[in-house]
Amino acid sequence: MSKAYFVDGYHGGIKGHMPLGSWADVLRRMRETPDWKLCLDIEPISWDALRRTDPASYAEVRRLIMEREKPRVEVVAASYAQPFGWVIGGESNIRQLIRGKALVEAHFPGIDVDTYATQEPCWSSSLPQILRSLGYKRAVLKNPGTAWGGYASGIDRETVLWVGPDGTAIPCVPRYACEELVNCWETEAGYMEPAFADKCVRLGIAHPVGSFLQDLGWPANPRHRREALRFVTWREYMDEIAEEPTEAWAFTQEDIRCTLPWGEGTLQRMSREVRAAENKIVAAEKLASVAGVLRGAAYPEARLQEAWDQLLLSQHHDAWICATTRTGREQWAWQAGAQSWMAEQSCDGVLDAALDSFKREARAGEAPGIRVFNLSGAERKEVAEIEIPASGAAASFRVRNGDGIEVPSQVVPTRARPDGTLHACKLLFEAETPAMGYRTYAVEPLRPEEVERSGGIAAEARAHAVVHEDCATIATDLYDIRIDTARGGVIASWKDKRLNREIVATGRAFNEFAGYLISERRWASSTEAPAMATIKENGPLRVVLELKGTFAGTGYVTTVTAAAGQRSVDFHVRFQYERDTWIGDPWEMAPEDRNTERRKSHHHTRRKLQARFPAALDDREIYKNSAFDVTLSRHADTHYERWDEIKHNIVLHWIDVYDPRRDYGLAVFADHATDYSHAKDEALALTLGWGGEGGFWWGKRPLNGVQEMRYAVLPHGGRWDRAGIQQACARWMEPLLPAFGFHSGASSMSLFRVTDPAIEVSSVTMDGEDLLVRLYNSGSEARSCSIVLGAPLSAGDLSLVELDGKPLSALSSDVLPDQTREAKLSLPRQGLATVRIGGMRTAAMNS
Template structure:
C-alpha cells in the first residue's frame, strides 16, 4: 500500500515537472517556392526527406508550386517516392495548393478559382488522398472573398500571417489568437490573424516580429492575453537550415496549421471580423511600365479565355480540353506572385519574368482566339449577314462593329445570338480638317457634350450630361483640370503638367453611332495621344492613352531610396504621372471592386510614402465615386490592375507612370511607349443602382461578330440571369457548368432562366461535390437563395 502511494506521488511529481516544462509557444515552419520560383530539383526533395527523418517532431507546411512534382518525379524518382510517404504523414501539410501562388487580390475571381482547381487537381494526381484544410501563404496572397471561396473548396481554416516576406505588403494587424473571418457574402471561417500586437519589425522592410518567436513577440502576446501564441516562417525552398528555430527548439513546439487550430485554440465565441479588401495592404511597383504591361497582358488573357469557354457553350462547339487546359496553365503561370514583385529577375531559360509573362500570355491569347474562331467557323464565308453573339447573361442593346469596321445598332438577347443584314451599314469616317486651327474642340452625341480646351493641353473644360438634364460633370472650382496629365519630372523642372503646352485635335470618327477624337499634346516635352470615343446609347466613354517617351527619365518622388529606409519613392502617387478627374460631386464616397466583391473605402486618402503605412490604393477593374442612392456618381474603369489616388484635396486620378528606384534597389526604367485603355461612366445613384458591374461585364465581353451569306441562325437565347455569368463551359459527359455571381442584387434571391429542356440541375461546390438540386418551373426558371456577392456553380444536364 505504501509502495503504491509512493508510486502515485512520484508519478504526480513527474506530471507536474512535465507540465511545467511543456511549452505553450508554437511555430509553423515550412517551405515556399517551386519549379518557377526556386527549388533545387536534383537535391531538395531528398533534403526534406532527410530532415524529416532526422527530426521526427518537426512539422512543416508546404507552399510548393504543384507542377514542381512533375519534374521531381522524373529527375529524382527515389526521393519523390520517399517524399510521397512523408506527404501523407502527420509531419507535412500543404497550405497553398494554387497552381502558381498568385497574390489573388490582383486578378479576376474566375482566375482565382482556376488557380485552386488546377493546383489541387495536380497535387491529387501525385498524392492521392491528400486533404486541404488550412490555407496559408508566405507572401500576402489574400483577397476578401477567401472565406467563401475556401469553404467552397473544402477548407476549414485560414492563416493570415505572412511574417517573413512583407516586401509585397501585409495584412492588417487585428485581434487575438483567433477571429471568425466574415467575407462580403456573409461566409465565415476561423482564421489566425496577424495579432494586433504583432508589429512590423523595427528597422526592417520585410518582417513582422512573429517570424522567429522572439522574446519580444512572446512577451507582446502574453501582455495581450494570447494563450498558446504561434509564430511562422516559410523558408524559401533551397535554404538548408532544416528546422528554423535552431536556437530555441526547447521553448517552442512545431505544429502544422490545422493541428494548431484544432488542438491548441479555443474556437468558441471568438470575435467576428468583417474582412474588407482594405485589410490587405499590397505595396507593389504600381505605375512602373513593366507592371502596366504585365497587368494588361494578364487581363487580356483572362477575359479572352473566359469568353472563349462561354462562346463554345453558346454555339455548341466542343473545345479541345487539352488546349484549353494548357492555355489556362500559361495564364496561371503569368499570375505567379513573382511575376509582379520581381519582373526583372531572371527565370531559367525564359529571360526575365517579364519576358516569360509576355510569352505565356501570348500563348493563352492565341489559343483563346483560335477557339473563338473555331466556335463561329460556320460564318467565315462573309456576306450580307452578320451573326452577333452575346456571352453575358443580360440583354445587350448597343452599337456593334462588324469585322470590317461597319457600324449598326443591334439587339442581342442574353447569352444568345441574333443575325442582321448589314450590307447597308457603313464605317465611321475621319474628318481631319474638323478642328484644324481651332482652340477648342467639341465632341457630342445623344449622351454627352464634351468641350476640349486645346490651349491647355486638351483638357476637358466642360462635360455636359444630356441624360441628366444638362448637368455639368467637371468641377469648375477645382485647381486641377479634367483629363490633365501631371507628375514630377526630376530632370525636367519638377512638377509638370500637360496644360503647359498647346494641343491639337483630330476627328477620327464622325458617324451618328460613333464620335471619336484624338488629342495630341505634350507633358514635360514628351508627346502623348489621347483618344476619346462616344457611342450612341452608351453611358461608358472609352479612352485610350499613348505616351511616346523619347528617353528613359525619372518620374515620381525625387527622394533617393536607401537600404532599409522606411520612406520609399515608389509609393507616393502624388508625384507619379497621373490622369486627373476632378468631378463635380458633393462629399462622395469611394467604392472599388475586388475579386467577387465590392469594397466601400474607409480611407480618408490614398497617400503614403512609408513601407510601414501602406494603404490599399489598388484598382482591379473599377473605382467609383458616389453621392449616395439619391445622388450622382462617376466611375473609372481600368484595363489592368494598377493604383489610383484620391483625397480631400486631390481629385480621383489614375496612375499612369512611375520610373525610378524600386524594390530590391532596382531601378524601374521607361522603355518604349506607355499604352493603356480606360473608361469613364457618369451615372445616377450608387454603383449597384447604376449596374456598373454589368457595364464592366460588357467591356470584358464585347459582342462577337461572324459574317454569313444567309440568315442561317435566327435570334435565340440560351439562358438569362438576374446576376452575372462568371463562367460557362461544357464537360466531357455533356453537362454544362455555369458559375453565377450576385454582384449587385439586394433581394437575397436570384433567378436563372434556361432556354432549353433539362434533366437535372445540381448545385455543386468548387470540387464538383453536390450541394443541392434545383427544379426549373414550367418556364425554365430557377429561383435561388443568393445573397449579394455570393457565388454558385450549377451543373446542368440537358435533355438529349
C-alpha cells in the same frame, strides 16, 4: 517564459526556386531533427518535376505527405501558381485552387488539402466562400515574409472567423496587431522571441504562433531552434491547440495592405497582358459552351485547360513582385508575357472554331451576313464593331435586322480604291442581342450613287465632333463634351444631358496628365502645351477624336471615343519616352539600403504621372471592386510613403467616387490592375506611369519607350449598385462578338437568360453533356432571380453544385407557357452560385 508554437515549411517550386538536391537536403534535415514539422505550399506542377528528376526524394516526400499517424508534413493552399489574389479576377482565384488541388490529389490520392496558408500575401477578401466551397476548413492571414508584397491588417486574437463579403465565415489565424513588421530575414531574431510570446499572452493570445514558409532551395534548416518553441503544422495547431474562434472579423479588401510599383513600365505592360488574357479565356469558354449546346461542337476542354494553365502561371506572385529580375527569356515579366500570349493564342483558336461551327458554305447569289454573339446573361443593345471585306463597287453598307428593318450603322474605310470604293472597312451598327446567344443581321453593299441617295436611319447623326480653333466638341445623345486643345486636350466641360448636370468641377482640367518631374524638381502638366485634334471617326454612331500633345517634352497621343447610347467614354493614351524619364517622389537610397529602407518612391502615388478627374462633387465616398467584392473605402486619403504605412489604393477593374448628397457619381474603368490616389481636397486620379527608385527587386526604374493604357469614364446618377457600375464594367471588358460569313441555324437564339441584371454570369463551361453556369450577385444586398432556359431547349435535372462541380442540392424548375424553363434561386450579396444544367447538349440537338 510563455510557450509558443511555430509553423515552419517551404513555398515555391520549379517556377520560383527548386534546385536539384533541395528536397534531398530537406529530407536529410528531417531525419536529423525528429521534432521538425513542415507545411508545404509548393507549386503543384513541381511534383511532376521532382518525380522525374529525383525519384528517390519524391518517394520519401510522398510517404511523409501520405502519413496518417502522427503526420509531420501538411500540404497547404495548393494553388496552381501562388498568385496575389488581389491583382487578379474572381474566376482566376477559383481556377488557381481547382487546378492546383486536382494536381496535388493526383500525386497524393486521398490527401486532405483543407488549410489555406501562404508565405506571400496571396489573398482576396472573397476567399472565405471560395475556400469553403472547395473543401477548405481553415485559413491563415499571416505571411511572415513581410518585406515584399505586403501584409494583412492585424487583430490581437488567437483565432477569428474570417467573414467574407457574402457572409461566409472560415476559422482563421490572423496576423496579430502586436506583431512588428519585420523584414523576412529578421524573423528568427524577431517576433518569435520569448519577449514577443510573453506580450501575446498578456494580450489574451494564450497560444501564440509564428510561421515562415522558407524559399525552397535555401539550405535546409529549421527556422527556429528553442526549447520553449514547439513545431506544429497549421492543421495541428488549429484543430488541437488553438482556441475555437468565436469572434467574427469582417475582413475587407482594404485589410489587404499590399503594394507594387504601379506605373513602372514593365509591370504595367505585364498587367495589361494578363488582364487581356483573363478577359479572353472566360469569353472563349462561354462561346465554346454556346457552340457545344447549339451546334453540337466538340467542347475543347484540353485546349481551354492549356490556356488556363498558361494564364495561371502568368499570375505567379513572383512575376509581379520581381517582374524585372533575371535577364532575357528568364526575366519574370518576359515569361509572364509569353504565358499570357500563349493563353490568348489558345483562346483565339477556341473562339475561331466556335464561330466556324455556326457557319456554312455560301449559296448561289447569297450575300454574307453578320452574327452578333452576346456572352452575358442579359439582353444588350449597343454598338457592335467588325472589320469586313468589300468587293465590287461597294462604297458603303446598309445593315438590316431579321425583320428586314434597317438599323443605325456607320462605315469607316480601312482600305479603299482611288475612286472611293472599298476593299475593306470597319462596320459599326446598333445591335440588339438576346442573352447568352446571338442575333443575325443582313449586310447590303451600296454603290456610290446609292450612298448619295441614301438617307434614313443610317444617316441620322447621334454622335458627332467638330474641331474649332482652340477647342474640339463631341456631342452624343447622352453628353456634350468640350475639349480645350489650347491646354493640352483636357476636358473643360462635360454635360450630362439626361440629368442636366455639369460633370467637371468649375475651373478644373478634367483628364489632365500631371506628375512630379524628379530631374527638373517641379510639377508638370499636359496643360502646359497645346494639343492638335484630329477627327478619326465622325458619326453617325461613334466619334473618335485623336489628340496629340506633349507632357514636359514627352509626346503622347490620346484617343477619345464616344458612341450613341453608350454611358462610358473611352480613353486610350500612349506616351513615347525618347529618353530615361523620372516621374514620382524624388526619394533616393543607397543600393546597400534597398533591402531595408521602408520608404519607396512608388509609395507616393500622387507624384506619379496621373490622369486626374476633378468632378463637380462635394461629399465623396469611394467604392472599388475586387474579386467578387465591392468595398467602401475607409481611407480619408490614399497618401503614404512607407511600407509599414500602406493604405489600400488598388484599382482592379473599377473605382467610383460618389456624392451621396447630390446622388451623383463618376466611375473609372481600368484595363489592368493599377493604383489610384484620392483625398478630400484632391481629385480622383489614375496612375499612368512612374519612374524612380524602387528599392529591393526593382532598383532605379526610369520610364522609357512606349507606355500605354486604356480606361473609361462613366458619369452616373445613383450609387454604384443602383447605377449598374459593376455590370457596365463587365460589358466593357466583354464586348459583343460579331462574326462575318454565311450562317446556319435560326437567325436568333438564346441559350439562357438571368432575370436580375445584378446577377452576372461569371463563367459558363461544359462538363460532358451538362452545362455549368456560375452566377455572381454583384449587388449590395441579397437577390432572388431566375435562370430561364431559352425555348425550344428542355434540359435534364438542374442542381446547385460547388465551384468545382461537386453536387450540393437539387434545383426545381417549371416550364413556362412559352416553353422556356425557369429555375428560381437566391444569392446573398456578393455571393456565388454554380448551376448544373443536365443534358443541355442532347436536348438542344434533339430540339
